[in-house]
Each structure stands twice: as structure tokens, then as C-alpha cells.
Amino acid sequence: xxxxxxxxxxxxxxxxxxxxxxxxxxxxxxxxxxxxxxxxxxxxxxxxxxxxxxxxxxxxxxxxxxxxxxxxxxxxxxxxxxxxxxxxxxxxxxxxxxxxxxxxxxxxxxxxxxxxxxxxxxxxxxxxxxxxxxxxxxxxxxxxxxxxxxxxxxxxxxxxxxxxxxxxxxxxxxxxxxxxxxxxxxxxxxxxxxxxxxxxxxxxxxxxxxxxxxxxxxxxxxxxxxxxxxxxxxxxxxxxxxxxxxxxxxxxxxxxxxxxxxxxxxxxxxxxxxxxxxxxxxxxxxxxxxxxxxxxxxxxxxxxxxxxxxxxxxxxxxxx
Amino acid sequence: xxxxxxxxxxxxxxxxxxxxxxxxxxxxxxxxxxxxxxxxxxxxxxxxxxxxxxxxxxxxxxxxxxxxxxxxxxxxxxxxxxxxxxxxxxxxxxxxxxxxxxxxxxxxxxxxxxxxxxxxxxxxxxxxxxxxxxxxxxxxxxxxxxxxxxxxxxxxxxxxxxxxxxxxxxxxxxxxxxxxxxxxxxxxxxxxxxxxxxxxxxxxxxxxxxxxxxxxxxxxxxxxxxxxxxxxxxxxxxxxxxxxxxxxxxxxxxxxxxxxxxxxxxxxxxxxxxxxxxxxxxxxxxxxxxxxxxxxxxxxxxxxxxxxxxxxxxxxxxxxxx
Amino acid sequence: xxxxxxxxxxxxxxxxxxxxxxxxxxxxxxxxxxxxxxxxxxxxxxxxxxxxxxxxxxxxxxxxxxxxxxxxxxxxxxxxxxxxxxxxxxxxxxxxxxxxxxxxxxxxxxxxxxxxxxxxxxxxxxxxxxxxxxxxxxxxxxxxxxxxxxxxxxxxxxxxxxxxxxxxxxxxxxxxxxxxxxxxxxxxxxxxxxxxxxxxxxxxxxxxxxxxxxxxxxxxxxxxxxxxxxxxxxxxxxxxxxxxxxxxxxxxxxxxxxxxxxxxxxxxxxxxxxxxxxxxxxxxxxxxxxxxxxxxxxxxx
Numbered sequence: 027x028x029x030x031x032x033x034x035x036x037x038x039x040x041x042x043x044x045x046x047x048x049x050x051x052x053x054x055x056x057x058x059x060x061x062x063x064x065x066x067x068x069x070x071x072x073x074x075x076x077x078x079x080x081x082x083x084x085x086x087x088x089x090x091x092x093x094x095x096x097x098x099x100x101x102x103x104x105x106x107x108x109x110x111x112x113x114x115x116x117x118x119x120x121x122x123x124x125x126x127x128x129x130x131x132x133x134x135x136x137x138x139x140x141x142x143x144x145x146x147x148x149x150x151x152x153x154x155x156x157x158x159x160x161x162x163x164x165x166x167x168x169x170x171x172x173x174x175x176x177x178x179x180x181x182x183x184x185x186x187x188x189x190x191x192x193x194x195x196x197x198x199x200x201x202x203x204x205x206x207x208x209x210x211x212x213x214x215x216x217x218x219x220x221x222x223x224x225x226x227x228x229x230x231x232x233x234x235x236x237x238x239x240x241x242x243x244x245x246x247x248x249x250x251x252x253x254x255x256x257x258x259x260x261x262x263x264x265x266x267x268x269x270x271x272x273x274x275x276x277x278x279x280x281x282x283x284x285x286x287x288x289x290x291x292x293x294x295x296x297x298x299x300x301x302x303x304x305x306x307x308x309x310x311x312x313x314x315x316x317x318x319x320x321x322x323x324x325x326x327x328x329x330x331x332x333x334x335x336x337x338x339x340x341x342x343x344x345x346x
Numbered sequence: 347x348x349x350x351x352x353x354x355x356x357x358x359x360x361x362x363x364x365x366x367x368x369x370x371x372x373x374x375x376x377x378x379x380x381x382x383x384x385x386x387x388x389x390x391x392x393x394x395x396x397x398x399x400x401x402x403x404x405x406x407x408x409x410x411x412x413x414x415x416x417x418x419x420x421x422x423x424x425x426x427x428x429x430x431x432x433x434x435x436x437x438x439x440x441x442x443x444x445x446x447x448x449x450x451x452x453x454x455x456x457x458x459x460x461x462x463x464x465x466x467x468x469x470x471x472x473x474x475x476x477x478x479x480x481x482x483x484x485x486x487x488x489x490x491x492x493x494x495x496x497x498x499x500x501x502x503x504x505x506x507x508x509x510x511x512x513x514x515x516x517x518x519x520x521x522x523x524x525x526x527x528x529x530x531x532x533x534x535x536x537x538x539x540x541x542x543x544x545x546x547x548x549x550x551x552x553x554x555x556x557x558x559x560x561x562x563x564x565x566x567x568x569x570x571x572x573x574x575x576x577x578x579x580x581x582x583x584x585x586x587x588x589x590x591x592x593x594x595x596x597x598x599x600x601x602x603x604x605x606x607x608x609x610x611x612x613x614x615x616x617x618x619x620x621x622x623x624x625x626x627x628x629x630x631x632x633x634x635x636x637x638x639x640x641x642x643x644x645x646x647x648x649x650x651x652x653x654x655x656x657x658x659x660x661x662x663x664x665x666x667x668x
Numbered sequence: 669x670x671x672x673x674x675x676x677x678x679x680x681x682x683x684x685x686x687x688x689x690x691x692x693x694x695x696x697x698x699x700x701x702x703x704x705x706x707x708x709x710x711x712x713x714x715x716x717x718x719x720x721x722x723x724x725x726x727x728x729x730x731x732x733x734x735x736x737x738x739x740x741x742x743x744x745x746x747x748x749x750x751x752x753x754x755x756x757x758x759x760x761x762x763x764x765x766x767x768x769x770x771x772x773x774x775x776x777x778x779x780x781x782x783x784x785x786x787x788x789x790x791x792x793x794x795x796x797x798x799x800x801x802x803x804x805x806x807x808x809x810x811x812x813x814x815x816x817x818x819x820x821x822x823x824x825x826x827x828x829x830x831x832x833x834x835x836x837x838x839x840x841x842x843x844x845x846x847x848x849x850x851x852x853x854x855x856x857x858x859x860x861x862x863x864x865x866x867x868x869x870x871x872x873x874x875x876x877x878x879x880x881x882x883x884x885x886x887x888x889x890x891x892x893x894x895x896x897x898x899x900x901x902x903x904x905x906x907x908x909x910x911x912x913x914x915x916x917x918x919x920x921x922x923x924x925x926x927x928x929x930x931x932x933x934x935x936x937x938x939x940x941x942x943x944x945x946x947x948x949x950x951x952x953x954x955x956x957x958x959x960x961x962x963x964x965x966x967x968x969x
Contacts, residue, residue, distance in 0.1 A: 037806075044807040052816075055823050091949035163704075163957075169896070169902055172942040175925045183932050243449040248537045249404055250444075251464045251515065252437035255429075260849055265454050286810035288903055302815055303907075306822055325810045341454055 034333060038112065038326050046315070047321045050091050053306070053314050077342070094315070104312030108305065114318045116301070121320075124290070124297035125194060126212060129222035130284040136275060139225040143232025144267075148259055150237065158229065165226025171288035174219045178292065181215065188215050191294035216293045220286060231274055235267040269340050276335040280328020284321040347585045350596055351555045352378040352401070352523055357415035359393075359400045369413070370396045372579035372658040375653070378523065383549065383556040385587065385604070385664030387563060388467045391623050395482040401557070402442055403432045419523070438468040441516035447457040447508035451500035457484070458496035461515050463492040468519045483514040487544060506537035517548055520540065524549065525557045530565065542568060563606055567591065575599050578624060578634035581653055595662040597639045633665065669947045674901055698962040699752040705958025709950035715776045719765035728731060728756040730763045731914050742936050749936040752922065760916035761940055767917040767947070771832050774899035776890050777812025783843030784886070791851025801848075805841045813838055822908035828917070831910045835900040839893060846885045855879070896932040918945050946966070 040140050085093070097104065103113040146158045168221040182190045189195065189212050200208045239245065249255075283298065290299030298317060305313040337343040371393040371499040377464045378384045388394045399405050401417055417424040424432065431628040436442075451460060460479045465471040471479060476649065477496065484492035487510040500508055506552065509529060516524060526545065530538040546569060549556050558569050566573055567589060573590045575583040575598065594600045601619040621638040630636050636646040645665050653663040669850075699705055705737045718725060734754030742749045749756035790801035817834050824830040904910035905919025906926075911918055921941040930937055 040803065041806045041810060044803065045810065048807070049819070051815075052819050117891050159704075163950060165951055168946045169899055169942070169949070171903065171906060172922065172946060173943065174937065175922075175931065179931055179935070220906060243444060243446055244452040246404065247444065247450045247512075247515075248452065250402060250436055250442045252433045252435070252467055253463065254433065262452055262455075266452070269454075281812075284815065287814050287818070288906070289811075291907075303818065306818055314819070315885050318812075318819070321812045321815060325812060329810070342501045 028155045031330075031334065034330055038330065042319070042323065046095075046319055046324065047091065049315055049318045049322075050094070051087065053309070053311055054087055054090070078272075103316040106305075106310055106313045108308050108313065109125065110312045113312050117298070117317055117320060118314060120296060120298050120301045123295065124283055124286065125296065125300065127216050127220060127286065127290075127297065128214065128279060129219050131224060132275070132279060132282060134217065134219040135224035136230055138221075139228035140232050141270065142225075143229045143271075144236055144259070144264060146229065147233045147236035147240065155233075158233075162226040162230045165222050166230070170219055170222075170223055170286075171292050172214070173222065173304075174289050174292040177215050178220060188212075191297055213269075216286075216289055216295055219289050220282065224282070228271070228274070231269050235270050236263060239267040269336065272339050273332045273336045276332035277328045280324040280326070282332070283324045348379050350377055351380045351420065352519060353416075353418040354397075354401070355416040355418070356527065357397065357400060357417065358413040359396050360413045361406075361461055362411070370579055370626060371400060373417075373523050374579070374581055376574050376577070376581065376584065378555050378557060380522075381549075381553050382571045383558055383569055385573040386557060386559045386564040386576060387421050387561065387566055387573060387577035389561055391626075392576045394576050395527055397576070398442065398557060401525065402436060403429075404436075404442075405652075413634075418432060424583055434449070434468070437464050437516075437521075438519045439521050440523045440525065441521040442507070442527065443516045443529050445514045445530050445553070447512055448654055449510050449531070450506055450512055453500055453509055455495055455509055456499055461511065461518060463550060464515055475597070476546055479518070483518050484511070486548070487511070487514045487585070488540075498515045505533055505542065505656040509537075511549065513541070513544060517552060520552050521554060523557065524554050525559070527559045528561070531560070531562070538565075545569070563590075563602060566656060575602070579626070580634065580663065581661075581663070582635070583660075583662045584653070589657075589660055593660075595633075595656065595660070595667060596664050597641050597666075598635050601638075633663075672799070687959075695962040699844075699958050702958040702961065703953040705962075708954030708958070709879075711947060711951040712955065714892075715765060715944070715951075716757055716769065719769055723768065726756070726759040726762060728759040730759055730916065731755065732746045739934055744825075748940055751934075751937055757921075757936055757940065760921060761918075761944065764916040764918045764921055764941060765944065766910055767828060767915060768898050768919065769894075770902050771828065771835070771901040771911075771917070772894035774832045775835035775839075775897035776893035778832065779840040779845055779893055780820065780886060780890055780930070783840035783880075784847050786840065787844035787847025788851055791848040798848075801844070803843055803846065808838065808841050811838065814903060817904060818907070818909060821904055826905075826909050826912045828915070831901050831904050832897075834904070835897045839896060843886060843889050846889070847882055850882050853902075887912065888956055888960045888963065891952060892960055895952040895956070898945060898948055905947045918942075 035197065094104070101114075103117075105111070106113050106116050136317070142158055146155045149155050177188075178190055181187045193212050194200070194205070195208050195212075198208065240259075245258060245263055248258045253262065271344050286297065287299035287303055289295075290297045291303055294300065298321065300323070301315045304310075305317065347523065349574065354374060354376050357371055357374045358368050358369060360369045364602050366514045374393070376384065376386075376395055386397065388540045393513050396405065396410070400412055401419075401424065405412065411423060417434070418535060424435075427435075445613065451457075458477060458480050459482060462471075462476045465476050465479055480496055483539075484495055489495055489507055489510050495503070495507075495511075512529075524545075530541050530543070533541060545556070548554070556569070558566070560566060570587045571584060573583075573587050574581050575590075576594065577598055583590070583599050591597065591603070594603055598619070601617075604617045605619060615642070619638055624630060624634060624637070630647065632645070632647045632649050633639070633642075633651055636642045639646065643665060649665075651663050651665045654668045655661045690728060699766070701929040703877070732755060737746075737750050737754040738752050740746055740750045740754075746756050746758065750763060751757055751760070786801050786804070816838060820834050821830060824834075865889075891896035901910055901917060902919035902922060905917050906922045910918050916943040922938050924934065925938040
């Protein structure tokens with residue numbers, strides 16, 4: 027198994043290289059440049075061109091790419107043109123905020139979706155199952171940003187239950203526990219949106235996995251042994267049904283991190299999503315490339331993690 | 347009759363389907379005496395598996411249901427028991443082993459846990475006592491290095507070994523009745539013989555009655571004391587194992603006997619019963635076997651014959667004899 | 669005693685033939701019985717009909733500006749009110765439906781075309797071609813879809829064609845995998861059988877055998893892909909990177925919600941298109957799920 031893992035990790039490298047080349051090329055093909063809006067109008071055309079020449083703005087694309095790779099492997103991901111800070115600093119600030127939302131959404135959605143899926147499967151075709159299925163479909167079909175907009179309008183503006191946007195109440199100067207509560211208050215809506223959408227697909231997945239497992243011979247064997255029905259479902263069946271679900275879960279953190287762009291934008295949540303979006307609009311090349319690479323890495327790492335978890339959880343893989 | 351362990355009276359088990367209700371077991375009677383082996387023979391789809399599942403109370407839900415009948419186990423009607431009482435019998439007094447050993451064991455639990463579970467539920471054994479008993483059982487079914495096997499997972503064992511584990515699980519509480527549903531069909535021929543020997547010796551030492559289900563008459567010759575032949579949900583012939591081979595009465599039985607590969611003499615063509623088992627949705631009007639029977643008479647196509655006792659301990663359902 | 673019969677029994681042969689042909693009939697039956705799928709299909713047909721019949725249904729011109737009547741709430745004359753330029757929202761909604769639905773269809777067409785081609789080539793030729801294609805699949809699959817879409821859209825500029833192309837070229841991987849797997853398994857089988865058969869045209873066999881096996885997953889995938897396409901259009905146009913105004917689409921009508929004022933007070937501008945996107949995707953999901961159940965040969969009754 028260890029060999030398999032190492033091979034998988036090695037395979038990630040050419041994929042990452044491919045991603046970096048494509049992103050690099052694409053972003054540099056975009057019209058416009060990051061500097062024009064930032065420059066002091068008193069700077070002459072000639073001076074600006076000299077400056078740009080010095081930082082390598084006019085280098086051909088492959089040269090730019092190699093220069094970037096050279097610095098990247100040393101840990102230097104460049105300077106954000108917009109923020110005038112090392113890219114690493116900007117990203118690590120924002121990443122934390124996105125992680126906050128993603129992890130909480132994952133925990134909430136899992137703890138509700140899995141039990142619901144199990145109950146739904148054991149009561150197949152009942153009213154409960156029907157309603158749960160419809161809710162799941164709604165969750166799968168509603169666009170995340172539309173749900174976010176609806177929540178902002180009705181829960182934030184109209185009913186004033188939650189703040190409209192952002193991470194903190196500006197100017198309130200909360201500290202300590204009050205600050206923590208304020209944070210939770212601001213997190214509530216975006217987490218709800220993310221969690222609701224996740225819950226839908228997890229529930230469906232758990233349900234269909236359970237339905238598949240309950241049909242298996244070994245469940246019949248368990249009943250033939252005189253095992254109580256509840257134990258048959260929650261011990262014999264569930265442990266098997268959870269294997270693909272855990273695999274899905276492991277992959278989803280990676281996907282969550284990279285997919286929350288629109289939701290974060292609607293809530294003006296200062297996370298990776300808004301960062302990436304803004305930096306693309308600003309043509310802030312170093313930031314765009316670094317953050318895109320990072321998010322792609324998250325997806326890849328998530329998939330790898332899923333494979334590892336699968337091997338850990340399924341004895342048929344572990345003991346081979 | 348105090349030596350009767352199981353008496354099934356007029357069992358009718360049906361399924362609800364999108365095309366209506368269908369009777370898979372259609373009025374089946376038989377008796378199993380204490381310490382004896384009853385062989386249940388029939389082709390796929392004749393209802394033999396559902397008969398055994400009906401005894402265990404494990405008919406596939408939600409579409410299956412028992413329409414009629416009595417299943418008397420030691421005089422008590424199993425169909426009238428509540429689920430808790432029935433559960434206390436399963437694995438304990440009545441045990442079952444299934445056809446596919448490759449899929450019958452739970453892949454995520456160790457062998458020791460799976461066998462030990464039965465002991466824990468019915469005999470309240472835990473801890474070291476449980477573990478020791480598991481090792482004993484694994485030894486009894488002839489698996490080498492039981493201390494190691496206890497901690498292994500099913501996928502690490504071969505098909506034959508898994509079936510032995512199933513037997514160990516089934517006999518762990520010394521049941522009075524063992525239902526074996528085609529236990530050797532999915533195994534290699536050499537392994538088959540070993541497993542059959544195992545079942546035979548265990549049944550002798552534990553004095554267990556066995557309901558042995560199979561489509562293979564050769565196995566019946568080895569294992570059974572009495573035999574019933576099933577076709578399309580009904581019992582066609584019922585007698586001792588000697589009579590079935592020496593004096594088969596029902597044309598279907600005769601057909602089964604002639605079509606065994608061992609019976610083909612050199613140069614002869616293989617014999618088979620032409621046609622197919624009728625679909626339960628499209629049963630012939632009279633005797634279910636009439637479309638395929640060489641001795642079919644007019645009355646066979648019109649009326650279903652009754653199961654009638656012809657000689658001592660020999661019943662047959664055929665218009666040729668009644 | 670001889671039990672062999674010389675007479676053939678015709679009924680049984682006929683039964684077997686009927687059972688063989690009716691995979692599609694069985695599938696269609698199962699689909700018809702699925703209430704949710706039928707509900708989805710109905711809603712979809714209604715939506716498509718309304719979109720197609722737009723000029724017949726609404727008296728207003730799509731782009732007719734009437735600044736005197738801007739931001740009017742729904743009323744008898746304007747069922748869904750008017751927008752910032754006084755255009756009738758309901759009219760723009762159903763014309764917008766045309767745009768959004770066609771984006772869904774075309775982008776799916778593109779991704780199916782690319783997917784089938786690459787999957788077939790990779791599976792059939794194997795070797796280096798297959799390896800390259802598989803690496804491409806890996807790369808494309810780990811792209812955060814929306815991110816790349818934004819990057820590309822900001823390069824190409826907003827336009828309906830760009831949305832179709834972006835959506836189509838980023839989602840071909842699923843079908844490519846399925847097609848490739850099917851081609852590989854057929855290839856294996858055919859080599860064995862072709863050895864016995866008498867030099868039949870292997871390409872012919874493969875085409876005759878592959879197509880029936882991949883049609884079912886393609887249908888399911890394509891149906892769900894249309895939903896993905898509609899969602900991409902809505903998301904990109906919401907950000908201003910998709911369909912360019914004044915052409916209405918559900919997505920760019922939603923972008924009205926970017927303004928705080930419209931979000932709060934002019935619900936008729938953005939909630940109806942959002943609801944339409946939601947309803948359409950929901951119906952497609954019901955239908956696609958039903959199709960998947962109906963056409964899955966592994967399902968036991």
C-alpha cells in the first residue's frame with residue numbers, strides 16, 4: 027500500500043505542472059495589466075516602461091514561467107501587486123477564513139446528513155424518505171449564490187436576524203468572547219448555505235450506499251444469526267455503507283475550499299474565494315497563479331486523502 | 347409424534363409484484379424427524395430457498411409475505427411467534443447456512459468477531475470464554491491455525507474455508523435444526539466433498555436435524571435420509587432416499603435422474619428435460635409440469651393433482667397414480 | 669424411460685426473444701412510473717414551450733426601453749414589473765429562458781462531443797495517446813471549475829458563445845472516462861471472439877457493440893450536463909462575465925442583485941430568474957435521476 031501512495035503522490039507532480047502552465051498562460055493572455063490603475067499619473071511613459079522592463083514585465087512567456095518556477099520552489103511566491111505584500115502572507119490570512127467556513131459547514135452537514143441518509147434508507151418509500159429525497163434534490167439544484175442572495179435579503183435585510191456581510195461588525199470594537207460571538211453571528215449565513223448544499227448530496231449518497239449494502243448476503247447472514255434488527259442496520263450494514271461515504275467526505279474538503287467563490291462574494295467574506303476573484307479582476311498575476319495553484323492542490327490533496335482513507339477504512343485494501 | 351422436530355403444513359408464501367401477487371411456495375407440506383436429514387430437491391425458481399427462508403422468518407421484505415400455513419417447530423407454530431421470540435431461535439435453535447460463502451460473511455469484521463457474536467447473543471459468552479470457544483469451533487470445522495484465523499478478515503480466506511466458518515457459526519449454539527441452502531454448489535468439487543463430510547460428521551455428533559436444499563441428486567444420495575422433490579412451488583414427490591433412486595414415480599423425478607451427467611453411457615446423447623420452468627405469472631392450467639411431460643394426459647392439462655400416498659412412506663402428485 | 673421430446677415448444681422461444689428486445693421498453697416503463705421524473709419532464713416541457721413561444725405570449729418587445737416607468741413593481745400591465753430601463757421583466761424572463769436553455773444544450777453538446785472523441789481514441793489506441801489523454805483528464809478534473817471559468821471569461825470577454833465554450837470544454841472528462849472504460853472492455857472481449865470469428869471487420873464490431881453500451885450513460889450524463897450548463901451561465905453572467913446585456917439571460921438578470929438597493933427593494937428583478945434557474949435545474953435533476961434508474965441494467969426488480 028505504501029508504494030501505491032507514493033506513486034499517487036508522484037503522479038500529482040506532472041498534473042500540478044500542467045495546471046501551472048495552463049493557468050500561467052491563461053492569465054497572461056488576459057488583456058489589461060495590473061499597474062495602470064495604480065500608477066501615479068505624474069510618472070512618465072518612459073519611466074513606467076523602464077520600471078516594467080526591470081521587473082520582467084516584457085519578458086517572453088516561457089521565460090516568465092521559468093523565473094516563477096525557480097522562485098516558487100524556493101518558497102518565494104512573489105509579491106502581490108495589489109496588496110504590496112508577499113503573496114504567502116496574503117494567502118495565509120485569507121485561507122484561514124475560508125477554512126473556518128468550510129470546516130464548520132462540513133461538520134454540520136455530515137452530522138445531519140448521515141443519520142438522515144441512514145434513516146431514509148431503512149424507511150424506503152415512506153413519507154419520511156419522500157420528503158427527505160425532495161429536500162435533497164432542492165439542495166442539489168438550487169444555485170449556491172441564489173440561495174445566498176435569498177438569505178441576505180430575507181434573513182439579513184428584512185428580518186434583521188443576521189448581519190448582511192463581512193466577518194466582523196466594523197467599528198464595534200468587540201474583544202474576547204463578544205468578538206467570538208460576533209464572528210459566529212457573521213458566519214451563520216454563509217455556513218448555512220454551504221452546509222445545506224453539502225447536506226443534500228451527502229444524504230443522497232449515504233442513502234444509496236445503505237440501500238446497496240442492505241441487499242447484500244452478509245446482512246441476511248446477520249439476521250439469520252438472530253441479531254437484533256437495529257444492530258443489523260447500525261453495526262453490520264452501516265460500517266460497510268460508510269466506506270464510500272468517508273471517501274466522498276475526504277475529497278469534499280478539497281472541493282469545498284475551491285468552490286466557495288460565489289458564496290463568499292455574495293457575503294463579502296474575506297476568504298480565498300473573494301481573493302481569487304478580485305485578483306483575477308485586478309490582473310494581480312502573482313496572486314492569481316499562487317492561489318489557483320493552491321486551490322488545485324487542495325482538490326488533488328483531497329482526492330489523495332480520500333484514497334488513503336479508503337485504504338484505511340476498508341480491511342480488504344488494508345490487509346493485502 | 348414425539349420424534350418429529352419440524353412439521354410444515356400447507357405453507358403458502360407469496361410476493362407482491364408490479365404485475366400482481368405471485369405464489370412462490372404453493373401449499374407445501376413436509377416433516378423432519380429428530381436427527382434425520384431431509385433433502386429438498388428442485389431446479390432454480392421452484393421455491394425451495396423461499397421455503398427455507400419462510401421457516402427462518404427471513405422472507406425478503408417488503409414484498410414477501412406468508413399467506414397461509416403452519417410451521418410447527420417442536421409443536422410450536424413459528425408463524426405465530428413475535429419477532430423477539432423468533433430472533434431468539436435464529437442462530438440458536440434453528441440455524442442456516444447459505445449458498446455463496448464468498449459474500450455471506452461481513453467484510454469489515456474479523457472472523458472471531460463474527461462467530462463470537464452468535465455466542466454473545468444467545469449464550470451470553472464474552473471475553474476470554476468467547477474467544478476460547480471460537481477457537482474450539484474453528485478447530486472443529488477443520489480450519490488450521492485457529493488462533494490466527496480468529497483475527498483475520500473474510501477476504502483472507504478461501505471459499506471453502508469461509509463456508510467452514512459459516513458452518514462453525516451455524517453450529518456454535520448446537521441448533522436442533524440446520525438449514526443448508528445449497529452449501530456446496532459454489533465450491534470446487536474436491537472442497538465440496540470435504541464440506542459435505544464435515545456437515546455429516548457434525549450432524550452426527552451434535553444430533554442436529556438437517557434440511558438440505560440442493561439441485562444435485564448426487565449430493566442427496568450421500569447426505570439425505572428422506573427426499574422431497576419440488577417443482578413450481580409444489581411438492582411433487584416425497585419418500586426415502588432409497589426409494590427415490592430405486593423406484594422414482596413422478597415423471598419429473600425420472601427426468602432429473604436420467605439427466606445426471608454420470609448416467610450418460612459412452613456414445614449416448616445427453617438426456618435432458620426439454621422446455622423451461624414456467625414463469626409464476628404464467629402457470630399452466632393443470633399440473634405445472636404438464637407442458638414438459640411425456641406422459642401428459644388430458645386430465646393433466648385440466649386439473650392439478652393432489653399429493654397422494656401410494657406406498658408406505660411414498661407420496662406423489664401425479665395423475666398417473668391417482 | 670425416455671423423456672426426450674421431439675416436438676419444439678414455441679411459446680418459450682418467443683418469450684426469450686421478447687425479453688431480449690425490451691431493455692428500452694422496460695426502461696421507459698420504469699421511467700413513466702417515477703413520479704418525480706415525470707414531474708420534472710412536465711415542468712421542462714412547459715418551460716421550453718413558453719420560451720419557444722415567447723413572441724406569441726408577450727406583447728412587449730424584449731428591449732423596449734421606457735425610462736419613465738423604471739423599477740415599477742408587478743402590476744396588471746407588467747406581470748413582473750419593470751427594470752432600470754423600464755423594460756418588462758416578464759418578457760425578458762421568457763426570452764432569457766431561450767438563452768439560458770440553449771447555453772445548457774450547446775455546452776453539453778460540446779462536452780459530449782469532446783468526451784466521446786477523446787474517450788474513444790484513448791481507449792481504442794491505448795499506448796501513448798491513451799496516457800496523454802488520461803493525464804489531460806486528471807488535469808482538467810482537478811481544476812476548480814468555476815475559477816478557471818472566471819479566468820477564461822476574463823480573457824475572452826463576456827459573450828454567450830464564450831460561456832458555451834467554457835462550460836463545454838471544462839466538463840468533458842466524465843463522459844470521456846465512461847467511454848474509454850467501455851471501449852477498453854469491448855476491446856478485450858472482441859479480441860477473444862474475433863480470434864474465433866472469421867476475420868470480421870473489427871472496427872465494425874466495435875462500433876456495433878460500443879454504441880449501445882454507451883448510449884445509456886451518455887443520455888443520463890447529457891441530461892445532467894444541461895443543468896450544469898445552465899448553472900454555469902447563471903453564475904458567469906451574474907458576475908458580468910457571461911451573456912452581455914442588453915440580451916437578457918437568467919444569469920445576467922440575476923446580476924441586478926449586485927446592487928444593494930435592488931436586492932432589498934426590487935425583488936421582481938432577480939428572484940424570478942433565480943427561481944427559474946432553480947426550477948429548471950430541479951426538473952432536470954429529477955428527470956436525470958429517473959433516467960439513471962430506468963436505464964441501469966444492474967437494477968434488480
